[in-house]
Amino acid sequence: MTVIQEFEKHPLAKYLRAERFPHIWCEGCGDGIILHCFVKALDDLAVDIDKFVVVSGIGCIGRAAGYVKCDSFHTTHGRPIALATGIKLANPKLTVAVLSGDGDLFAIGGNHFIHAARRNVDLTVICSNNFNYGMTGGQSGPTTPLDSYTTTTPYGNIEHPFNLVHLAAAAGSVYVARWTVLHVRRLAESIKKALRKKGFKFIEVISPCPEIYGRRNKLGKAIDIMKLYRQISEIRHGYDPAKAEITREKIVVGEFIDIEKPTYGELLQKQFIKIQQKLSEG
Amino acid sequence: MTVIQEFEKHPLAKYLRAERFPHIWCEGCGDGIILHCFVKALDDLAVDIDKFVVVSGIGCIGRAAGYVKCDSFHTTHGRPIALATGIKLANPKLTVAVLSGDGDLFAIGGNHFIHAARRNVDLTVICSNNFNYGMTGGQSGPTTPLDSYTTTTPYGNIEHPFNLVHLAAAAGSVYVARWTVLHVRRLAESIKKALRKKGFKFIEVISPCPEIYGRRNKLGKAIDIMKLYRQISEIRHGYDPAKAEITREKIVVGEFIDIEKPTYGELLQKQFIKIQQKLSEG
Amino acid sequence: MSASRLLTPVVKRKKLADVEWNVIEDFCKGCSFCIEFCPVDALEESDRLNAKGVHPPKLKSEDACIGCGLCETLCPDFAIYLEKKEGKGDKE
Amino acid sequence: MSASRLLTPVVKRKKLADVEWNVIEDFCKGCSFCIEFCPVDALEESDRLNAKGVHPPKLKSEDACIGCGLCETLCPDFAIYLEKKEGKGDKE
Amino acid sequence: MVSQREVLTGKHLMQGDVACAEGAIAAGCKFFAGYPITPATEIAERMARRMIEVNGMFVQMEDELASMAAIIGASWAGAKAMTATSGPGFSLMQENIGLAVMTETPCVVVNVMRGAPSTGQPTEGAQQDVMQSKWGSHGDYSIIALAPASVQEMFDLTIECFNLAETYRAPTFLLADGFTGHLWERVVIPSPEEIKIVERKKPVVSPDKYMPFKPDEDLVPPMACFGEGYCVHVTGLTHDELGYPKTTDPKVQHKLVNRLCEKMRKNANRIVRTYESMLEDAEVAVIAYGIPSRASLNAVKKARESGIKAGLLRLVTVWPFPEKQIEELATRVNAIVVPEMNCGQIVREVERVAKETPVHLLSKIGGELHSPSEIFEAIRRAAGI
Amino acid sequence: MVSQREVLTGKHLMQGDVACAEGAIAAGCKFFAGYPITPATEIAERMARRMIEVNGMFVQMEDELASMAAIIGASWAGAKAMTATSGPGFSLMQENIGLAVMTETPCVVVNVMRGAPSTGQPTEGAQQDVMQSKWGSHGDYSIIALAPASVQEMFDLTIECFNLAETYRAPTFLLADGFTGHLWERVVIPSPEEIKIVERKKPVVSPDKYMPFKPDEDLVPPMACFGEGYCVHVTGLTHDELGYPKTTDPKVQHKLVNRLCEKMRKNANRIVRTYESMLEDAEVAVIAYGIPSRASLNAVKKARESGIKAGLLRLVTVWPFPEKQIEELATRVNAIVVPEMNCGQIVREVERVAKETPVHLLSKIGGELHSPSEIFEAIRRAAGI
Amino acid sequence: MRVEIRIGGFGGQGIIRTGLILATASCVFGDKNAIQSASYGPESRGGRCKSEVIISDEDIDFPKVEQPDILVIMSQEAYVGYVDDLKENGILLVDPDLVPNQRKDLKAKIYEVPAAKIAEGLGKKIVANVVMIGAFAAITNLFDVGQMKESIKRNVPKAFLELNLTAFEKGYEHGKNIITVKAS
Amino acid sequence: MRVEIRIGGFGGQGIIRTGLILATASCVFGDKNAIQSASYGPESRGGRCKSEVIISDEDIDFPKVEQPDILVIMSQEAYVGYVDDLKENGILLVDPDLVPNQRKDLKAKIYEVPAAKIAEGLGKKIVANVVMIGAFAAITNLFDVGQMKESIKRNVPKAFLELNLTAFEKGYEHGKNIITVKAS
Ligand SMILES: Cc1ncc(C[n+]2csc(CCOP(=O)(O)OP(=O)(O)O)c2C)c(N)n1
Ligand SMILES: Cc1ncc(C[n+]2csc(CCOP(=O)(O)OP(=O)(O)O)c2C)c(N)n1
Ligand code: SF4
Ligand code: SF4
Ligand code: SF4
Ligand code: SF4
Ligand code: SF4
Ligand code: SF4
Ligand SMILES: [Mg+2]
Ligand SMILES: [Mg+2]
Secondary structure, eight states: OOHHHHHTTSTTGGGBOGGGOSOSOOTTOHHHHHHHHHHHHHHHHTOOGGGEEEEEOSSTGGGGGGTBSSEEEEOSTTOHHHHHHHHHHHOTTSEEEEEEEHHHHHTTTHHHHHHHHHHTOSEEEEEEEOSSBTTTTOBOOTTOOTTOOBTTBTTOOOSOOOOHHHHHHHHTOSEEEEEETTOHHHHHHHHHHHHHSOSEEEEEEEOOOIIIIIHHTTOOSHHHHHHHHHHHEEEOTTOOGGGOOBOSSOEEEEEEEEOOOOOHHHHHHHHHHHHHHHHHHO | OOHHHHHTTSTTGGGBOGGGOSOSOOTTOHHHHHHHHHHHHHHHHTOOGGGEEEEEOSSTGGGGGGTBSSEEEEOSTTOHHHHHHHHHHHOTTSEEEEEEEHHIIIIITHHHHHHHHHHTOSEEEEEEEOSSBTTTTOBOOTTOOTTOOBTTBTTOOOSOOOOHHHHHHHHTOSEEEEEETTOHHHHHHHHHHHHHSOSEEEEEEEOOOIIIIIHHTTOOSHHHHHHHHHHHEEEOTTOOGGGOOBOSSOEEEEEEEEOOOOOHHHHHHHHHHHHHHHHHHO | OOHHHHSOOOOTTOOOOOEEEEEOGGGOOOOOHHHHHOTTOOEEEOSOOOTTSOOOEEESSTTOOOOOOHHHHHOTTSOEEEEEOTTOOOOO | OOHHHHSOOOOTTOOOOOEEEEEOGGGOOOOOHHHHHOTTOOEEEOSOOOTTSOOOEEESSTTOOOOOOHHHHHOTTSOEEEEEOTTOOOOO | OHHHHHOOOEEEEEEHHHHHHHHHHHHTOOEEEEOOOTTTHHHHHHHHHHGGGGTOEEEEOSSHHHHHHHHHHHHHTTOOEEEEEOHHHHHHHHHHHHHHHHTTOOEEEEEEEEEOSTTBEEEEEOOTTHHHHHHSSSSSOOOEEEOOOSHHHHHHHHHHHHHHHHHHTSEEEEEEEHHHHHOEEEEEEOOGGGSOOOOOOOOOSOGGGOOTTOOOTTSOOOOOOTTSSOOOEEESBOBOTTSOBOOSOHHHHHHHHHHHHHHHHHTHHHHOOEEEESOTTOSEEEEEOSTHHHHHHHHHHHHHHTTOOEEEEEESEEESOOHHHHHHHHHHOSEEEEEESSSSSHHHHHHHHHTTSOEEEEEOOSSOOOOHHHHHHHHHHHTTO | OHHHHHOOOEEEEEEHHHHHHHHHHHHTEEEEEEOOOTTTHHHHHHHHHHGGGGTOEEEEOSSHHHHHHHHHHHHHTTOEEEEEEOHHHHHHHHHHHHHHHHTTOOEEEEEEEEEOSTTBEEEEEOOTTHHHHHHSSSSSOOOEEEOOOSHHHHHHHHHHHHHHHHHHTSEEEEEEEHHHHHOEEEEEEOOGGGSOOOOOOOOOSOGGGOOTTOOOTTSOOOOOOTTSSOOOEEESBOBOTTSOBOOSOHHHHHHHHHHHHHHHHHTHHHHOOEEEESOTTOSEEEEEESTHHHHHHHHHHHHHHTTOOEEEEEESEEESOOHHHHHHHHHHOSEEEEEESSSSSHHHHHHHHHTTSOEEEEEOOSSOOOOHHHHHHHHHHHTTO | OEEEEEEEEETTSOHHHHHHHHHHIIIIISSSEEEEEEEOOSSOSSSEEEEEEEEESSOOOSOSOSSOSEEEEOSHHHHHHHGGGSOTTEEEEEOTTTOOOOOSSOOEEEEEOOHHHHHHHTTOGGGHHHHHHHHHHHHHOOSOHHHHHHHHHHHSOGGGHHHHHHHHHHHHHHHHHHHHHHHO | OEEEEEEEEETTSOHHHHHHHHHHIIIIISSSEEEEEEEOOSSOSSSEEEEEEEEESSOOOSOSOSSOSEEEEOSHHHHHHHGGGSOTTEEEEEOTTTOOOOOSSOOEEEEEOOHHHHHHHHTOGGGHHHHHHHHHHHHHOOSOHHHHHHHHHHHSOGGGHHHHHHHHHHHHHHHHHHHHHHHO
16 A cells, blocks of 8 residues: 555545645644645535635745645736635635635735725635744744744844734734644644635734754744743733733634625625616616 | 916925926815825924825825925835835935825735834835725725715725724824825824834825715715814824724724834844844954 | 814914915915814915916905914914014014 | 643543554654654554664554544654544543 | 727727727626726726626726725636726736636736836836746746737727637736827727637536646636636645645656646747738838737838848737747848837837847837837847948 | 954855855845745855845845845945746736846846746756746837856856846846756855956946936946935836836837947957867857856766867857857857757757858757767767768 | 717716717717727826717728817817817817917818807806717717617616707707808 | 766755755866756655756757766665666776665776765765765766865855865875775
């Protein structure tokens, strides 16, 4: 039995392009867990995989699109949300999820994020936040904590990071949550909830990049980072996202926003019916 | 006496490129008032105009950079803040203000806005929010209210607008205020305060575009829009920006955020001193 | 909500500064903000049709303006300015 | 804060499901998440060195695993999976 | 009923931009994403009004990067998709144009060219982005570009753009100019049955056998769209025929990129369209595209009247460049005149293939059109008279 | 003290990207804005470490659009400024490259080219963005581009890029490739006094007489920077010599844009640098630039050994294109071979000016370098042997 | 036969619509070819504004007006800007109230149409352009009046159709009067 | 004289640093020219990794290794991938513990250096590459030992300098032993 044949016995392998495994991610990289929770959510929901699309950008986590066994698009860096918007609006029958990194979604892609959230396009966006650009070898990014070391902050970072959940809420997301990759069950549940809900949903996942960010900031091995998560995470559902901090001492996780607001698609549908009526009358 | 000579007797004419007046803005356009309050603030503060730079993007208000008599840059559409960041960081002795429109700063330029706010670069950003793209003839934009009519929302707008002050706060601005152009004195004071403060400061100015947005949405003439502002504005200093609404019935104005946070320049300076010390030691 | 809540309150009719009120007629585009929002209602449309085809404002009477400066700042077209009257004391 | 607060609490040592625990040894990169976070401490490093040069986990004893599934989901490399044991009733 | 709304059969006085929008709708366009910009805005504005009427989708995006990304997404979701812009926006689209090329995504990009570089002259027409449309994105690639010379052609060629995009799975450009975009002129719209529409080639094998980037004989792979059960992976990375990234194998890159270029070269004779007037015995040839073609025709007639054997080769297709036609023409004429509303772009391509035959550029920028007499003068000079 | 830190005089084994960063610092670069991208990231990383040491400014921006905008701003604030990227980022910079051209902003953009189009082959070197560097932004314009062939030249030519950018007030490109960028090789850095540095030309008139866009004889206007009391207005719109927008007057556009293009043409003989080897009596000429120059030299030597009269023209300057040199060369040789790590870009320019002389492209993509023997074979074939 | 027409005024007078009405009449309701192009700066609404119409029996190869055969002028600024371009002995229609200063030496057939005043008489200054169109129709005889009315119908909002048709009639009348006067 | 060297292994073994140490020794501390280039995929850290060094007395015009004169192999995968490229009768240095399966038919001078084991003996697996460098120096005689040590100094972190120098010595010794054995 080849290792791939062995893998095909994994209950989630049917959602994955088995022939492309093992994946490229490093030992203890959180991206594998995110992918795992994601396909687990698909499995639990028994989604119609033929009508499901995964879009991602460029970055380590960006490779996820190439692992999920459904229609998928690995876009240019920063553009997954804009492209996903096109997919969703052109064919509303498709369920579209975006999996990408903190750099892809919030550095180069920040504008598309806030605008899709504002429009309340029906997308589920999952961000692997590893506090740096893993793929290009560990530069700082918009979530890198102050004073952290990266290859472009060799003396410590002087840029204040975004609070992604606050930004997402301010831009208009109807569902905003944060987990660490240690919270596998809650994360999977959160993804399920997001996939079932209509509108622009955002889940931030704090994810270790032991190989690069962890090493440079002396966080120990992957397992040490996971233990740190265990130690400093605090679940606070419904917390004001403005106050949901990520510091060396505390990571506030939970569901922060869960509201109802008409989606772009719904408002359009209403308008469409009105116009079609008018046209058929006149 | 030519009209330009006459204009030169205007106490603020010395801050303006008189030969380029009268300006291009329509009758009753709020942009003239914003420019007026802006140069009034410069005058009140007696700024060193040789060390003062105005940057703007493309749009009606974008022309402001060409009217102020100081070093000024009329950038490509959407890029004033990125360009201003370069100016300010390359020569910290300059005071840099950005004047631009809702489309320029928040549609195409949205990413630069949130990132400069995050970095807390020392810039004063003033947005003329006229709820549409005036320069190109009145298309919808990221602040266009739901159901409004524009040339690209002929059946009414279905996109939720941004709450700019909320977004600015979430991205990290240290000073966030909103005024209408009717609040000339408060606006001028607000601009003065922002110019004196360090860090990324943001002032949203609700401004009539009677010629295009006003006409298409049957808001009456410019004066009617001004009267509406008088009627529905509510000053609420310190209000939670998340709740500072703009509706047909109410415009919440005031200073919402005024906090202290080390700027990019300050943190850099600290780091610089540390490194220089190390270098001169070893 | 009244204008006085929005704008710096002025003591009605009390002269604030001894100034001369000027209009650059050919800059005026006729929005009438100055006329509408003058706290002492000192302005009205003049008869003159300027180059832009509108009637610029004028003082209702020489004494009407109390020099609050609001119309100057509110004018989107920089068409109004006040000049300190030289050598004259406070009128009050 | 303990793992049990973060993760779905499991009743200590109580068999949750009757499953077979499997590891795809050559997928394992040796992060040891499974070993560390197993709520009943059922796993340990095996002696075998796999293709990646690491020691994949193994069950400490055949009976150790209570089938909670946590290690399966936590494994970043899809190296672990549980299989329902066919035809067998609940062991309890 | 639907077709009536989709095709406004009849005689109209229409603005160029509007005719373009109507052409798109007639071609079956069901998705438009855009961002306003003079002088292309009217296309978006028309689409905003019309798409909903024909059960299509209009969305105004936050910028041109997003617009281009959105139409790529829409195209993979199965819709014929278009965006429209002018120079500054076209520059911003370049990265994703490369993505469309690499992922072989059929889509139409309209560039209503205005005075440039940079913000330039927003309200003046120009032809300054012709080379950019071939070379603007990084890397080697090929696209198709057509240049309309009338409002009627804003309609006709937009349809042709869609047909070519769908046939060859490539971003296809309508290189219009601000003058034509804002021009009002008569447009005659045929009935729906008379309009030739091409739909994209679909896979004929079952999903498990389908290789999304394996080409047929014509070098174009059949295209399965999202939601059709083919489980396609699409990436801008260098990929094999299955669509999977293979970024360090030179052979994979070689095969893929050469095919992307060859696709147009091999099919050039089917893609390229030119019009010839009075070229049979011509000694001086004018080679023109877009709006200067009109004054050129007039000038050529004038030249004939004054006894100069002049003729006109009008390029409807600018890219792929009609090399063969011009190479052949160059061997027959004594001189070539190329009027362009730029500082000399297509003239370089003409020079390249015309070899020894003297080529005279007649450059014009700033917003004015070439007048027939200017072109006539150039013909006269070229004829050595 | 400062100069020691700014110029690392001595012999080093250095990576190409690092040498580029050190060249920039030696040239007086005081501002770097960038965004990471393989294979150019190491330039940013070096700058992050080094700028603060030399009292310069490093900032990592949110993307490449912002990076390009920031260096334009920094340049107007008085700093020598640079950014570095690869293809995808270069595409994103195009709009603001146009702005730099239009506003005549001296600045240096390094493109460490990788396999393309689109995301392509991030870790493989290529020369696929050569035409893009001339045509990537909308409109007619001209820039300067140099192609290094060694790590030493990554250092030397970066300095030259700065000098040219400051002399001609134009964005200037270092067109490096991923192979050279990641190559480690010996670099000898001279002492500061031996490095020729050019500073931008300043106005010699008082602020009230100064016209920021009125050129001197050399077509380059003196540049007053922000904060110097000259009260300059800068716009990407078509502008007069005072810098004020004049967007509907064809004459203003004509004068401005033609000067922007002419600036490089007129000064070409001072800008263009080529190296010739064994060309005096050559019958076959190899024309190469960048890294293939090295194998070409080897191949030409081999050819000579085997009795073929071959020679090498190496283009250090790619843009402005060394037309005169090549035109002249073409009249002397029987055939030209152009090895490029793309599908054929500069070869088109060579064809254009070489007229009847046969030109043979030797294309190579995917990441491998041309081997000397491949080029030798091409020479042999071209020589008809 | 190719006729080149230029209409000049300022933004807000309906200059471009005027051009469109003429062009529609000839090429949609008539069987001539027609073209309308307009020019305006990016910077202003309310500035100088120009519409050019070419009407021709043949294909219109060159789509720009080089020397208008007919010039319609509705502002002083437009007068100054365009009057020199008029073909020798071309037709000039001008609103004398809007163009107080006219040149004496002009070689042209000049027709003064107080369109603005007539329109004000109808209660809506804004229809001055249609008054001018009426006069144009009467003076030039280039159009079939029925086609012209169809064109107006297509180009103005329904609510204002009556008003516009009246304006057209008034202008037409005025035009007829002038030629009669001139002819006599 | 031009010598082409390829070093192959997997990420994390210090393959690239090995190349850099060789190149630095020759071109910074020696007076030869040298070039180092490496190749790695975008996707993996820990995958196959290759460093190529060219050392020459003359200018190095062609900067790529076409057929290595010397091959240093530190993993089975690299062995399989590169062994065929070795010039006939070239030198192969190989860690036999990391490359359990070697071909029998190879036409090369093969030197087995158990670098990993020697390094483990020193307490740090990570210095296996420097052990290999030591052996390399002894076997090839391409470098001056003093220059080599200077190069190591420049290329390793200060804290580990001693360890690395010891590793070098151990490797050098081992190398000398092999050649003596081979020679005898
Ligand atoms: C336009 C462009 N700029 C830069 C890059 C290089 N790049 C690839 S991935 C990446 C950052 C990825 O960071 P993130 O999104 O956080 O993903 P991670 O690798 O950390 O999972 C960058 C800068 C690119 N591919 N395209
Ligand atoms: C890249 C690019 N896209 C589009 C445009 C066209 N454009 C110019 S101004 C503008 C919108 C301006 O809106 P806003 O910033 O709100 O300013 P306003 O005119 O309303 O004051 C647009 C879309 C452009 N100049 N460049
Ligand atoms: S570099 Fe970091 S984020 Fe990327 S795969 Fe490795 S551990 Fe994960
Ligand atoms: S279009 Fe609107 S925003 Fe622009 S100048 Fe006129 S009124 Fe002001
Ligand atoms: S506010 Fe200014 S523009 Fe408006 S009416 Fe008064 S003077 Fe005229
Ligand atoms: S300054 Fe103006 S607003 Fe104030 S009182 Fe005088 S006229 Fe009125
Ligand atoms: S969690 Fe997976 S990869 Fe990690 S040690 Fe366990 S089996 Fe191996
Ligand atoms: S399933 Fe895994 S985590 Fe759960 S008890 Fe068994 S071994 Fe432990
Ligand atoms: Mg990341
Ligand atoms: Mg606006």
